[in-house]
Amino acid sequence: MxxxxxxxxxxxxxxxxxxxxxxxxxxxxxxxxxxxxxxxxxxxxxxxxxxxxxxxxxxxxxxxxxxxxxxxxxxxxxxxxxxxxxxxxxxxxxxxxxxxxxxxxxxxxxxxxxxxxxxxxxxxxxxxxxxxxxxxxxxxxxxxHVPDFPGSEHAITSNEVFHLETLPRRVVIAGGGYIANEFAGIFNEFGSKVTIVNRGDTILRGYDEQIRDRLLQISMTKGIDFKFNAPFEKIEKNDDGTLTIYLGGCEPIVADAVLVATGRxxxxxxxxxxxxxxxxxxxxxxxxxxxxxxxxxxxxxxxxxxxxxxxxxxxxxxxxxxxxxxFGGHPTVVDYANVPSAVFSHPPIGAVGMTEAEARNKLGSVRVYTSDFRAMKNVLAGRNERALYKMIVNAATDQVVGLHMIGPDAPEILQAAAIAVKAGLTKADFDATVALHPSMAEELVLLK
Known part of the structure; x- marks a missing residue:
């Protein structure tokens, strides 16, 4: 023993x-x-x-x-x-x-x-x-992570958000990452007035620029307000239970809740x-x-x-x-290359591999293919929201090195497509695959 x-x-x-x-x-x-x-x-x-x-x-x-x-x-x-x-x-x-x-x-x-x-x-x-x-x-x-500023104790985090006694009529969300954008979409659809406050000038840092710009555009169209380059200065709790949020370079905002989503x-x-x-x-x-x-x-x-x-x-x-x-006698090392990720925003994002900027910096010569379209369901519903699919290809080898998508069910589609990127398949392999019609996913094999 x-x-x-x-x-x-x-x-x-x-x-x-x-x-x-x-x-x-x-x-x-x-x-x-x-x-x-x-x-x-x-x-x-x-x-x-x-x-x-x-x-x-x-x-x-x-x-x-x-x-x-x-x-x-x-x-x-x-x-x-x-x-x-x-x-x-x-x-x-x-x-x-x-x-x-x-x-x-x-x-x-x-x-x-x-x-x-x-x-x-x-x-x-x-x-x-x-x-x-x-x-x-x-x-x-x-x-x-909750930044240290006066009144930060009045804010909640993703730990507490699931236990809210009432749905806030107005909510301010601090941060520009995936948690901030996901809860912005959630609260906005539930009818809350949502303001995202970011101390920088970019949302979803690390994601492809075109994809995050598309989410910003759609989110603003849906009524979500964005304040950039606006660091928190203080939060004051008012006698009626509401909160006044003071920001650098902006007018104060009155809200019913502040959600801090500034990273972990x-x-x-x-x-x-x-x-x-x-x-x-x-x-x-x-x-x-x-x-x-x-x-x-x-x-x-x-x-x-x-x-x-x-x-x-x-x-x-x-x-x-x-x-x-x-304990199993089978030495194993995790491969961190081409790990897929998703942002469950409204609409959601799926991504795997290099962004266009990363590929150009690392590979030099790349080919970029995009499909910018309205999903069939959105067309009949009279919804103008457009999906965007983007493929990054190493021009020297024809290997697909990145896939980036925003649109309905993007994470579900991306999971299967990530297998192809992980396997090192080429644009020609995608082109040789017969489309599954009518579907949104077929755009991946029809990119020209």
Whole structure:
């Protein structure tokens, strides 16, 4: 028997931690996991899953209007935030139970409490109990970053937004990234007056310029207001419960809620990693090698806590690779090239590979193909909103090195198309594929 209480102790039961725990256990390891909040982590409890359910709910605002053009007699409908909120939270509860059941089925011991690292192979629970493990895996994810300014305590983050007692009539959203634009679309469709405030001059930094410009154009057409180069100065709470937001270079804005969506930072504060010699970068992220190992050989990190790519599927891949490498005798390294991503805005964005600017900087000679069109459904519905598909091709090899899309179901289409980019297929391969007609996806094989 081992001299340790466990072969593996995981801190954090989110997507990466749960995958690592159950795979390690399936390889025969004695595994424990500590979770101070709820099993399931950011994605399941307060991230992509409940957010996507809100996105589905928001889409009905336009779908119900469009249905009239398709012959349906749809009366004027009233949206009830309480019903959607409570149903979403009930689904989160159900999924949390399933995650816990998965760990139990694999005989992973779960400690529903905070754990910190007190030695390279020792953790301490909140009640003072200390446990030893041959290896410790940190999978505590990220946490919303709230800038420090007067009145910031009056703002909420993506952690609290799913629990709002009432739907705000006016909401100000700080930030220009995917979280800000997703919730802007959600609240706008629910009937709130939405203002996005960005301290810079660009939304969705890192996405292709044409695609993000198209989202900005459509969002403004839908009634979302944008304030650029407008840093927060302070928030004051008024006697009637409303908030007055003071911005640099802009007139004050009165709103019922302020959502701060200015990025996420690695959730390592207070874990004791510094004290045991784990090397952290300036953001607090654990520096790890390609095998997810930190500067302390017995301590590893996966997921957003390492600040490599902050995506749930990446955390899951890293957790799997860690468990297979360390406990399964199958050394595995995650390939971070051509990782697809999506923004569930209104309309949504899907992207994989290099943007046009990145490709020109790296490859020099590129060919760019675009299709700018109205989806068939939008045409009949009388909706002027246009989709944009963009393909980036290495001119020297004909290899497709980037796909970028905005339009209905773009992420669903992009997932399959990402396989082709990952496989290194060429523009000629796309051209040789017969179109599936009539569909939006067929535009990918008809680009000229």
């Amino acid at each position: 081992s001299d340790f209480d466990f072969d593996l102790f995981v801190i954090g039961a989110g997507s990466g931690g749960v995958r690592a725990s159950r795979i390690a256990a399936s390889h025969g390891a004695r595994v424990a996991v500590a979770e101070e909040h709820r099993v399931g982590g950011t994605c399941v409890i307060r991230g992509c899953v409940p957010k996507k359910l809100l996105v589905y709910g928001a889409h009905f605002a336009e779908d119900l209007k469009d249905a009239r053009k398709f012959g349906w007699e749809v009366p004027d409908c009233r949206f009830d935030w309480d019903v959607l909120r409570d149903n979403v939270l009930a689904e989160v509860d159900r999924l949390e139970g399933l995650y816990g059941q998965t760990l139990d089925n694999h005989k992973v011991r779960v400690f529903k409490t905070r754990a910190t690292v007190v030695a390279p192979q020792t953790v301490r629970l909140a009640d003072g109990q200390e446990l030893t493990a041959e290896r410790i895996l940190i999978a505590t994810g990220g946490w919303p 930072v690695p959730n390592t504060k207070g874990l004791g990693l510094d004290e045991v010699g784990v090397d952290l970068d300036p953001t607090g992220a654990i520096r790890v090698d390609e095998h997810n190992q930190s500067s302390v050989p017995s301590i590893y990190g996966v997921g957003d806590v390492t600040n490599r790519i902050q995506l749930t599927p990446v955390a899951i891949r890293e957790g799997q690779a860690f468990a297979d490498s360390v």
